[in-house]
Amino acid sequence: MPPRIDTPTTTTEARSVTLLEHTMKLPENAAFATRCIHAGQVPDPTTGAIMTPIYQTSTYVQDGPGVHKGYVYARGHNPTRDAVQRNLAALEGATHGVCFSSGCAAESAIAMCLEAGDHVVCSDDVYGGTFRLFDKIFRRFGLTFTYVDMTKPAAVRDAITDKTKLMWVETPTNPMLKLIDIRAMADIANEFVGQGIAVVVDNTFATPYLQQPLSLGADMVLHSTTKYLGGHSDVIGGAVLTSSDDWHKRLAFVQNAAGGVPAPMDSFLLLRSTKTLHVRMQRHVENAITIANLLANHPSVEKVYYPGLESHPQHELMKRQMRGPGAMISFVVKGGLDKARRLLKATKLFACAESLGGVESLIEHPAIMTHASIPKEQREALGIDDGLIRVSVGIEDIDDLCNDLRAALDA
Numbered sequence: 055m056p057p058r059i060d061t062p063t064t065t066t067e068a069r070s071v072t073l074l075e076h077t078m079k080l081p082e083n084a085a086f087a088t089r090c091i092h093a094g095q096v097p098d099p100t101t102g103a104i105m106t107p108i109y110q111t112s113t114y115v116q117d118g119p120g121v122h123k124g125y126v127y128a129r130g131h132n133p134t135r136d137a138v139q140r141n142l143a144a145l146e147g148a149t150h151g152v153c154f155s156s157g158c159a160a161e162s163a164i165a166m167c168l169e170a171g172d173h174v175v176c177s178d179d180v181y182g183g184t185f186r187l188f189d190k191i192f193r194r195f196g197l198t199f200t201y202v203d204m205t206k207p208a209a210v211r212d213a214i215t216d217k218t219k220l221m222w223v224e225t226p227t228n229p230m231l232k233l234i235d236i237r238a239m240a241d242i243a244n245e246f247v248g249q250g251i252a253v254v255v256d257n258t259f260a261t262p263y264l265q266q267p268l269s270l271g272a273d274m275v276l277h278s279t280t281k282y283l284g285g286h287s288d289v290i291g292g293a294v295l296t297s298s299d300d301w302h303k304r305l306a307f308v309q310n311a312a313g314g315v316p317a318p319m320d321s322f323l324l325l326r327s328t329k330t331l332h333v334r335m336q337r338h339v340e341n342a343i344t345i346a347n348l349l350a351n352h353p354s355v356e357k358v359y360y361p362g363l364e365s366h367p368q369h370e371l372m373k374r375q376m377r378g379p380g381a382m383i384s385f386v387v388k389g390g391l392d393k394a395r396r397l398l399k400a401t402k403l404f405a406c407a408e409s410l411g412g413v414e415s416l417i418e419h420p421a422i423m424t425h426a427s428i429p430k431e432q433r434e435a436l437g438i439d440d441g442l443i444r445v446s447v448g449i450e451d452i453d454d455l456c457n458d459l460r461a462a463l464d465a
């Protein structure tokens with residue numbers, strides 16, 4: 055039995071009525087772009103304000119003890135947060151959304167739903183912070199993890215034990231842009247009937263515009279909303295979207311009990327950002343395809359990793375599983391570390407910074423920056439060598455981006 059949310063049942067009832075109203079406002083077959091802009095929101099009932107207000111409050115006045123409007127204390131519920139949770143759920147085709155103060159807090163919430171002794175099968179190429187969280191924190195609390203190359207389904211099946219409760223998938227991976235077949239992973243989890251292995255997909259790199267894991271059989275989708283969903287490099291956040299009532303209950307309990315909630319202002323920024331997600335992603339992808347071709351044809355570039363290139367070993371899987379190849383590109387420059395350092399100093403528009411998914415283009419060196427905490431041998435085994443560079447292609451004018459990168463490569 056999952057733990058119950060420790061707020062009065064009136065709260066839950068009031069909230070599900072509101073959710074129903076919101077759902078009914080949108081035509082059931084509303085397309086993605088329409089859902090981006092409208093899902094989960096109605097004009098403010100008090101003033102008619104078209105934008106959901108920032109409910110910057112910690113508590114709510116009650117008409118008498120226990121008599122309230124469904125809102126009691128803001129760790130438990132906040133209307134701005136509720137709106138963005140409904141919006142993100144609608145984008146992933148989920149019935150429930152639970153938001154957190156960061157992507158890592160969202161990951162922690164999923165892990166906190168497990169019990170000591172439970173086992174997780176995890177992709178060997180996950181985001182470094184995910185590996186650190188599992189290895190340095192949750193392992194101490196008795197969870198066990200096996201890291202496998204999820205491009206090999208047989209290896210995944212072999213890693214499953216009778217204690218396995220979760221399969222943790224991240225696709226495309228970072229920074230090697232490998233793809234994992236989500237449907238194949240869900241099929242393997244389903245072979246172990248009765249064991250209830252939940253499949254989680256970290257969909258941060260693809261966004262629901264390009265990839266919808268729930269429709270491919272996943273049970274939960276996780277986002278660092280810091281990246282494309284926020285999209286403007288000005289907010290840290292995380293979310294879990296699911297259509298499982300059971301997982302929703304457990305996650306909502308942890309959200310309130312452990313308290314890693316997003317602030318009202320951050321919820322508002324995210325809600326505002328998703329309104330343009332479809333337009334931004336379209337331009338991100340268009341620009342990235344052009345940049346990937348430029349790199350693939352440049353004499354100073356040894357190799358390009360981008361699922362949109364026909365040379366990518368999983369190009370066919372990309373076409374089957376995604377609506378487009380995304381806007382993250384990794385490549386190896388000839389001349390190793392020295393050339394890589396010079397390139398990162400030479401670009402003017404591409405800013406040398408960690409993170410990704412904002413409107414501005416970024417360039418970084420995984421071995422020195424984002425992936426420095428991974429031991430050198432393991433880095434090299436994954437393909438992260440000293441000449442490897444990762445770019446997050448923004449939505450600036452494509453000619454300006456090409457000129458900047460070309461000039462820096464030629465320098």
Ligand SMILES: *Cc1c(COP(=O)(O)O)cnc(C)c1O
Binds near residue numbers: 158181259277291
């Ligand atoms: C950034 C990132 C995270 C962690 O999210 P934060 O918001 O930084 O806590 C998790 N997964 C992926 C793929 C990421 O890129």
